[in-house]
Amino acid sequence: MLKTIPWLLLLLPLTKSYAEQETIQQTDNETESAIENSELLTEEQIISPRNRNEFLRQCYIRVPAQVPSTETRPDEQIPVNIDALSVSGSKAKFIYQDDVYLKQGDKNLSADKMTYFVDQERATAEGNVNFVNGELTLYSDDLETNLNNDQTTLNQADYQFHGQGGRGTADRIYDNGLDLYELNASSYTACPPEDTTWRLDATTLYIDNTEEMGSAYNAVLRVKDVPVFYFPYISYPLTDKRKTGLLFPSVEYANTNGFTYTQPLYINIAPNMDATITPTYMQNRGTKLAAEYRYLFDSGKGSLQGEYLGNDKIRGYDRYLYHWDHNVSFGQGWNFNAKYNKVSDDYYFTDLDTEYGDRSDNQLLQTAKLSYRQESWNSELEVRDFQILGSGDTPHSVMPKLAFSAYRPIDWKSLQLDLYSEITQFGHDDEDVYTGTRIHIEPKLSLPLYYNSMFVNTELKYMLSFYEQDLPDSNKESWYSDLERTVTRNLPSFKINSGVNFERDFSFMGSNYRQTLVPQVQYLYVPYQNQSAIGTYDTTSLQQDYYGLFRDNRYSGYDRIADANQVTLGISSSFLDNNGKEKMRFAIGQNYYIESSKVHLPDSDNISETSRSSLVGEFDMNFKNNYFVHAGIEWDTDNNQIKRANATLEKRWLYNTFAQVNYRYLGFSEDNELAIDEDEVVNQLGAKANWSINSQWTAFASYYHDLEYNQTFESIIGVQYQSCCWAVGLTIDEHMLAYYGDLSDITSTRETEQSIKLNIELMGLGGVGFSSGDQGLFDYGRPFYLK
Incomplete structure (x- = not known):
């Protein structure tokens, strides 16, 4: 069943959405695993902000644990x-006085005086009345109960629910004997005992345990005895049961949008579907209306989202967003999934907060795929398109692609036959851009052989492609003149890869390790064929890394198949401790060309006559358990130039506490194809940190600076405080807005956004006040192979 955050869940902790429930469960599992595999944890580690559930359990350590009743008999038989x-x-009345104690099953009642009226089957208790069962503790001045109908009245009562945050007072509590309670002149707080930072006062409060619903009239939210909000009427679920109603609002302030107020309305449609309608008022832009519909079935789930802002007062035009995410499996082997994202303009994610994108997005996927899988073969039917944000080239759409793959072992050693085939129709929004249909068939024979520590893998395949292209009457690009309406291409490919696995045990600084060393050599041959008559539909250069040196083709897709007559040499090594944990790994390799490749992408420089590729190296290390280092480099040894480099140093602690410094450089692409201009070089230094100062305080920061342009892309610093009763977070954020112009003018034309955001949460009552709701331009990256 779907779940959502109720507006006021007075008697139980807040319920998260079904997606968030999975995250919470995963966090609990990680925590339990950490506890099992570590020494005794400190208080700061146990109740750090990452493990919110454990923190709340510590908060209510003085609250009696919840003990479900094991009694199956009705009360009159106990x-x-x-x-x-x-x-x-x-005979008509019995009076018990002084230290009166009554016990019935798991129910306990004590009082100074208790009177039982035999004929009326009515009992009263007076003076220091204390009632306790497995769910609740009650203190009252007096109590009256009718044993015939179980109706009970308590006056001047205090109550505390067990195992959770939920306590308060009432002038009068009436129990109708049918699990319906009426509390008059009552108060409620989820704060632990001896802490009442906030409370909710209500004239009348109803608790219906049968319907699992509660409602309150004339409710006032007070913080430190100061009234801050009034609710004429509210209703809420007592358990995970969902109910239509208003969710908590949020407000924020930023220098561009100004004051912003968001008020969600939740609609419970059915046990497996719901909807949320959210109007958002922005002082400087107008009102945005968002609607989300979620559904959940045994075979899959999905969501639909739409947002609309009419006549943005800053941009001067209408803004909208569409989102559809669907994944369902049906029958045996059938699956259908779809992802569709579309926004009205390039700056939607920069200007407006939404959970379906962030301001670093520049490409939105629009695809649907129907697939059928069996043990030895599978097929799929796919349509695919993109929305490009900014000034980038719009790619071809796939409308549609039908693909078939099969695998069959042959009864001789480990010989196997693979077959891949597809027929794809490519379209384009621009009539001046070519379109076409591609048929590609690729059978492959492979023979993987393993001899103790040695392996030899041999592959032979044949690639047959046929293109039928629709060419524009006027050439948009000069190279279009090379295109032909029909093209047939057939190319064989031969590859043999061999290597040896060496191992040795050794000791270093008092510790035992095992080192693996894997040198390998590969020969690849693909004959040359002129492919300039073929358009590029889904093909681009692939970024080179160590494992990429052993690819069959340096391009993605099938529109360009690079000729090759080359040898690849590589060596990799790993160091493992006594527990089999990898502590260090390095790899280095290079391609040596017997003949230089002649195939290249349109509008790129001709391939230079070089005898070898760049030298590619990668290094990962984990030392002292929580320190990690990663480094990678692509070095043009012929021209003594670094094409690509990156490095990261990180220190980790428990529960997502870390400090990281990273650097990345990108100067030239592989083989100088699509070489980046000098004003497009990436030369960036960044840092991220998330620090649990103690059990209640957490600080975080993010900073990214471009050394080439001397510009700061992002600067974020924040602090969070969490107590058992309330939490507050303050964030100061300055970041560069999306820029789609000439990079050489970035210094003079860049725009930045500054904001100071405050987030306040009352535990057990949901968030109120300001909402931070933003994410940085650069997500936290964990670029380590080691775990």
């Missing part, structure tokens, strides 16, 4: 035991 220092009375 014997009642009464102890008292003094007993008096007659």
Whole structure:
């Protein structure tokens, strides 16, 4: 069943959405695993902000644990035991006085005086009345109960729910005997005992345990006894049961949008579907209306989202967003998934907050795929398109692609036959851009052989492609003149890869390790064929890394198949400790060309006559358990130039506490194709940190600076405080807005956004006040192979 955050969930902790529930469960599992595999944890580690559930359990350590009743008999069949220092009375009435104690199953009642009226089957208790069962503790001045109908009244009562945050007072509590309670002149707080930072006062409060619903009239939210909000009427679920109603609003302030107020309305449609309608008022832009519909089935789930802002007062035009995410499996082997994202303009994610994109997005996927899978073959039917944000080239759309793959082992050693085939129709929004249909068939024979520590893998394949292209009457690009309406291409490919796995045990600084060393050599041959008559539909250069040196083709897709007559040499090594944990790994390799490749992408420089590729190296290390280092480099040894480099140093602690410094450089692409101009070089230094100062305080920061242009892309610093009763977060954020112009003018034309955001949360009551709701331009990256 779907779940959502109720507006005021007075008697139980807040319920998260079904997606968030999975995250919470995963966090609990990670915590339990950490506890099992570590020494005794400190208080700061146990109740740090990452493990919110554990923190809340520590908060209510003085609250009695919840003990479900094991009694299956009705109350009238359970014997009642009464102890008292003094007993008096007659046939009509019995009076128990001084240290009166009554026990019936898991129910316990104590009082100074208790009177039982035999004929009326009515009982009263007076003076220091204390009632306790597995769910609740009640203190009252007096109590009256009717044993015939179980109706009970308590006056001047205090209550505390067990195992959770939920306590308060009431002038009068009435129980109708049917799990319906009425509380008059009552108060409620989820704060632990001895802490009442906030409370909710209500004239009348109803709790219906049968319907699992509660409602309150004339409710006032007070913080430190100061009234801050008034609710004429509210209703809320007592458990995970969902209910239509208003969710908590949020407000924020930023220098561009000004004051912003968001008020969600939740609609419970059915046990497996719901909707949320969210109007958002922005002082400087107008009102945005968002609607989300979620559905959940045994075979899959999905969501639909739409947002609309009419006549943005800053941009001067209408803004909208569409989102659809669907994944369902049906029958045996059938699956259908779809992702569709579309926004009205390039700056939607920069200007407006939404959970379906962030301001670093520049490409939105629009695809749907129907697939069928069996043990030895599978097929799929796909349509695919993109929305490009900014000034980038719009790619071809796939409308549609039908693909078939099969695998069959042959009864000779480990010989196997693979077949891949597809027929794809490519379209384009621009009539001046070519379109076409591609048929590609690729059978492959492979023979993987393993001899103790040695391996030899051999592959032979044949690639047959046929293109039928629709060419524009006027050439948009000069190279279009090379295109032909029909093209047939057939190319064989031969590859043999061999290597040896060496191992040795050794000791270093008192510790035992095992080192693996894997040198390998590969020969690849693909004959040359002129492919300039073929358009580029889904093909681009691939970024080179160590494992990429052993690819069959340096391009993605099938529109360009690079000729090759080359040898690849590489060596990799790993160091493992006694527990089999990888502590260090490095790899280095290079391609050596017997003949230089002649195939290249349109509008790129001709391939230079070089005898070898760049030298590619990668290094990862984990030392002292929580320190990690990563480095990678692509070095043009012929021209003594660094094409690409990156490095990261990180220190980790438990529960997502870390400090990281990273650097990345990108100067030239592989083989100088699509070489980046000098004003497009990436030369960037960044840092991220998330620090649990103690059990209640957490600080975080993010900073990214471009050394080439001397510009700061992002600067964020924040602090969070969490107590058992309330939490507050303050964030100061300055970041560069999306820029789609000439990079050489970035210094003089860049725009930045500054904001100071405050987030306040009352535990057990949901968030109120300001909402931070933003994410940085650069997500946290964990670029380590080691785990």
